[in-house]
Amino acid sequence: MMRNIQTREGYEFWDKICKVQSYAFLLSPDGRRVVKTPDVGDWIDKHEAQVIVDHAQEEFNVMKAERDALQERLNAADQRIDEYCGMMRRLVRNVDHACFCAEDLEQQDDQFNAIVKSMRKAVALLNTPL
Template identity: 45%
Template sequence: MRNIKTREGFEFWDKVNALPHYAFLLSPSGKSVQKFEDKAMGNWIDVHEAQKIVDQAQDRISELRDELGAAKGEYDRAVNKLDDLQLRLSAADQRIDDFAGGECEWHREADSGIWNSGCGETWSFHEDGPEENGMNFCHSCGKSLVVACDEEEPDSDDDWRMNPCKQGHRDVGAAGSVAHCYQCDEKIEAATTQEAFERWNATHPKQ
């Protein structure tokens, strides 16, 4: 079989065009037919207008193949981006899970809008506290925000009754982490109002 030179994308048609051409002549007696190769016609399919249509169709097929290759490249890049985003999302979900576990207890400084978180941060509110301002999670550690319970109220009024000052004045009281006398300005300061109250009564006997 002879070697046929073909063009990329036109292999089928080049092979068809390479087929040999034959001519047939009737003998003068009309009793026989002589067959011989006709090399004058060139590519026999070129004599037909169909060849132009076929070539145009093949060109379009080649264009579509190129477009398909480009589209596949875009698709592969989109899939890679999607995979990357999925990895980032999984990592973010893991961080959320890590932060979501447990609770962060917030304590309010006495008679102020200052709140201290269990993770060591400080937050200030102009009005009310975390719950009233819609804070369900700590802004620092991301854990569920829990407001510390207020100090238990005394069982009776006697438990909060302050002893007179050292000069005998009974107009005394405790607020803002300070226990003091309203008449002589004697006072005891502490970290909390409860502590100031307890230190006052411990150093001032009943009268």
């Protein structure tokens, strides 16, 4: 996801963290104790920040799981393509060999030539890297 400063897209968790009440520890006016002073300093409540970070981590884990599932599907599809390519190559070789061995098959047969040409074209496409 791209970040967009105008719409704040991509800054959702940052904005939530920034909205958590900040405070500082200051010496009281009488100088005898330390006082927690809101809206001064950079301290934030650890629990509030942890809730936001936990939510971000949950979203991240969901996206990782989706990515992993898509990668598995892609790997399976690649495997099937490789198997189909191998089958197509063997089929073309077998047709070529059968044609070479068959005496009664006319090499000038237009329909046969069109089929073999299409098969060779398919094999060439299968050999082309994506």
